[in-house]
Amino acid sequence: xxxxxxxxANSYEHEISIVSAITLKNVINEEKIYIFCDKxxxxxxxxxxxxxxxxxxSFEYKKAQKLILKKGGFYQKLLLKEKKIEFDLIVNLIHGxxxxxxxxxxxxxxxxxxxxxxRTEGSVISFNKEFTKLYAKxxxxxxxxYQVLNKNxxxxxxxxxxxxxxxxxxxxxIGLSVVKKNSELEYALDVAYEFDDDILIEPFYDNIKEYxxxxxxxxxxxxxxxxxxxxxxxxxxxxxxxxxxxRSEGANKADLSKELKKRIQNNFKNIYGTLFEGAIIRxxxxxxxxxxxxxxxxxxxxxxxxxxxxxxxxxxxMISLNLPKQRKIDIDYKYIxxxxxxxxx
Amino acid sequence: xxxxxxxxANSYEHEISIVSAITLKNVINEEKIYIFCDKxxxxxxxxxxxxxxxxxxSFEYKKAQKLILKKGGFYQKLLLKEKKIEFDLIVNLIHGxxxxxxxxxxxxxxxxxxxxxxRTEGSVISFNKEFTKLYAKxxxxxxxxYQVLNKNxxxxxxxxxxxxxxxxxxxxxIGLSVVKKNSELEYALDVAYEFDDDILIEPFYDNIKEYxxxxxxxxxxxxxxxxxxxxxxxxxxxxxxxxxxxRSEGANKADLSKELKKRIQNNFKNIYGTLFEGAIIRxxxxxxxxxxxxxxxxxxxxxxxxxxxxxxxxxxxMISLNLPKQRKIDIDYKYIxxxxxxxxx
Numbered sequence: 179x180x181x182x183x184x185x186x187a188n189s190y191e192h193e194i195s196i197v198s199a200i201t202l203k204n205v206i207n208e209e210k211i212y213i214f215c216d217k218x219x220x221x222x223x224x225x226x227x228x229x230x231x232x233x234x235x236s237f238e239y240k241k242a243q244k245l246i247l248k249k250g251g252f253y254q255k256l257l258l259k260e261k262k263i264e265f266d267l268i269v270n271l272i273h274g275x276x277x278x279x280x281x282x283x284x285x286x287x288x289x290x291x292x293x294x295x296x297r298t299e300g301s302v303i304s305f306n307k308e309f310t311k312l313y314a315k316x317x318x319x320x321x322x323x324y325q326v327l328n329k330n331x332x333x334x335x336x337x338x339x340x341x342x343x344x345x346x347x348x349x350x351x352i353g354l355s356v357v358k359k360n361s362e363l364e365y366a367l368d369v370a371y372e373f374d375d376d377i378l379i380e381p382f383y384d385n386i387k388e389y390x391x392x393x394x395x396x397x398x399x400x401x402x403x404x405x406x407x408x409x410x411x412x413x414x415x416x417x418x419x420x421x422x423x424x425r426s427e428g429a430n431k432a433d434l435s436k437e438l439k440k441r442i443q444n445n446f447k448n449i450y451g452t453l454f455e456g457a458i459i460r461x462x463x464x465x466x467x468x469x470x471x472x473x474x475x476x477x478x479x480x481x482x483x484x485x486x487x488x489x490x491x492x493x494x495x496m497i498s499l500n501l502p503k504q505r506k507i508d509i510d511y512k513y514i515x516x517x518x519x520x521x522x523x
Numbered sequence: 524x525x526x527x528x529x530x531x532a533n534s535y536e537h538e539i540s541i542v543s544a545i546t547l548k549n550v551i552n553e554e555k556i557y558i559f560c561d562k563x564x565x566x567x568x569x570x571x572x573x574x575x576x577x578x579x580x581s582f583e584y585k586k587a588q589k590l591i592l593k594k595g596g597f598y599q600k601l602l603l604k605e606k607k608i609e610f611d612l613i614v615n616l617i618h619g620x621x622x623x624x625x626x627x628x629x630x631x632x633x634x635x636x637x638x639x640x641x642r643t644e645g646s647v648i649s650f651n652k653e654f655t656k657l658y659a660k661x662x663x664x665x666x667x668x669y670q671v672l673n674k675n676x677x678x679x680x681x682x683x684x685x686x687x688x689x690x691x692x693x694x695x696x697i698g699l700s701v702v703k704k705n706s707e708l709e710y711a712l713d714v715a716y717e718f719d720d721d722i723l724i725e726p727f728y729d730n731i732k733e734y735x736x737x738x739x740x741x742x743x744x745x746x747x748x749x750x751x752x753x754x755x756x757x758x759x760x761x762x763x764x765x766x767x768x769x770r771s772e773g774a775n776k777a778d779l780s781k782e783l784k785k786r787i788q789n790n791f792k793n794i795y796g797t798l799f800e801g802a803i804i805r806x807x808x809x810x811x812x813x814x815x816x817x818x819x820x821x822x823x824x825x826x827x828x829x830x831x832x833x834x835x836x837x838x839x840x841m842i843s844l845n846l847p848k849q850r851k852i853d854i855d856y857k858y859i860x861x862x863x864x865x866x867x868x
Binding site: 189249282308 | 533534535537538539541542562564565576577579580591592593594620621624625626627628629630632633634635643644647648651653654657658660661673719720721797850852853854856857858859860
């Protein structure tokens with residue numbers, strides 16, 4: 179299997195995506211190539227030995243081979259023709275906007291390119307934190323109470339402090355604040371609104387447990403990672419989470435009863451359902467008063483949560499064998515032909 | 524304003540889209556061009572005088588000018604360079620898959636092309652009938668009780684007959700059946716599963732009223748169409764609805780109290796929210812025992828529901844002035860530059 183790691187794009191998490199790609203360079207054993215989407219959404223074929231953060235931040239990547247995305251794949255423009263770049267599967271490693279909001283999956287589906295990653299529907303459901311909650315509820319998975327505010331409408335906050343404020347459509351803790359008293363509120367709202375016109379407000383529990391579980395659905399059923407209890411210093415801010423995206427080891431395995439582990443896995447199964455087929459996702463759960471709550475779905479977790487799996491290369495190859503297929507629609511113009519006489523002469 | 528009508532694509536509603544485009548040819552007064560996406564997802568520039576159903580069903584369109592979709596627009600390939608096709612705005616008129624499932628909006632957003640039509644989020648929410656219900660509930664709009672079944676899981680049906688069975692992700696009544704007794708069930712399930720692996724089941728009420736309302740959000744607020752009470756013969760099947768897509772007149776104005784009209788409009792406003800900004804949508808409501816229920820959201824209704832508006836050209840130009848803008852994300856590599864020293868040497 180030859181993978182093409184797709185990363186970058188026009189996203190607040192652009193830089194994290196670069197870090198994810200660099201991390202996976204040393205994790206994935208199979209043959210692989212790297213396709214970078216820059217902030218202007220131009221594609222470049224990146225040499226493996228040049229795959230270092232500075233190569234991008236210095237804009238040196240602009241000297242790399244430009245690629246064209248069109249039907250069937252990515253192409254390199256030669257003088258008189260176009261040469262197709264050879265690979266078997268895209269690994270969508272674009273975090274946040276473009277990658278996780280449904281845009282990249284739509285492009286890859288439209289142009290008939292096979293890929294590992296969430297499809298458009300699952301992307302939209304996981305990217306918008308309110309949709310995640312509505313979806314979770316429909317699958318009998320609990321989430322914390324919440325409120326959505328919009329920049330353009332004045333509304334009062336329903337919860338007592340402390341609360342947590344997040345942009346509605348971002349991952350990676352960007353724009354997130356814990357607000358403990360009224361005097362901190364205005365600034366926190368400003369920060370969150372900088373990233374989205376809609377924000378999500380939830381009560382903040384200092385004493386809540388966090389459990390992260392990644393997994394896939396293979397041909398033979400679900401395969402789960404270990405369950406991690408992330409080390410937290412109050413709450414991960416962007417800088418800390420940024421480093422987190424480059425992890426290839428060092429997960430803190432949660433010490434759980436067999437029964438609780440099973441319950442968390444069942445919640446994961448309900449969320450994954452058929453919606454996330456083809457993707458390696460990580461679900462972050464809360465645990466409080468013996469209740470499990472879904473916090474968020476990461477359909478493209480940092481460095482694909484490789485550090486949670488015993489054998490990540492095995493996971494990659496198993497998900498490769500269970501990718502959803504697009505429904506083939508045959509159009510025979512039966513209706514037009516039959517109705518033509520009536521309407522369209 | 525010069526519009527580019529985009530129609531066709533790989534969808535069960537491909538043919539309806541052609542009919543919609545033909546209908547709008549005579550409705551839209553402004554300058555316009557026609558871009559056809561065929562079932563293989565190749566784009567063609569179609570001459571207005573050739574825009575007849577038979578031109579497509581006979582595959583004659585293959586002789587038309589092929590276009591390339593890429594950054595900034597659609598291009599025509601010349602011997603040594605590419606020529607950009609000039610227009611101001613795409614009108615997304617692709618019904619069903621590709622057009623209404625988020626794919627085309629994602630492509631247009633990614634390639635920075637302005638368009639009238641739902642964005643990716645609104646598309647996914649309206650295309651999947653369960654997501655529509657979850658979303659409606661979150662906006663305090665009622666829907667009928669339902670059940671979702673999947674092809675691969677045996678489940679019993681919770682409702683008494685008669686029930687209505689629909690593929691979860693289709694519009695246009697394709698694959699839809701009303702089942703009045705057990706002996707009709709198996710065939711109806713087979714039909715629906717032909718179009719989607721998931722199906723939606725709802726109770727069927729023969730005596731329910733139907734009210735359709737289209738509208739937009741302009742810079743100055745909502746503008747509504749008349750409310751139509753569609754003429755129904757039991758339920759529209761695909762052939763009848765197909766003809767319905769070519770309508771440019773003849774709406775049956777519902778005879779409603781001022782108060783009920785207002786209530787329906789308020790439900791529409793709640794659904795439209797910010798999610799459907801940029802789109803001319805039609806919401807189809809049920810009315811029973813003085814309660815209003817959302818049946819479905821058509822984010823790209825047949826022939827854009829032009830026949831419901833007094834002055835459709837005015838609606839088009841007003842929505843053109845209130846299209847949502849993509850958030851501009853500036854990437855300055857601040858994090859990489861600051862963390863570089865620690866991690867990426």
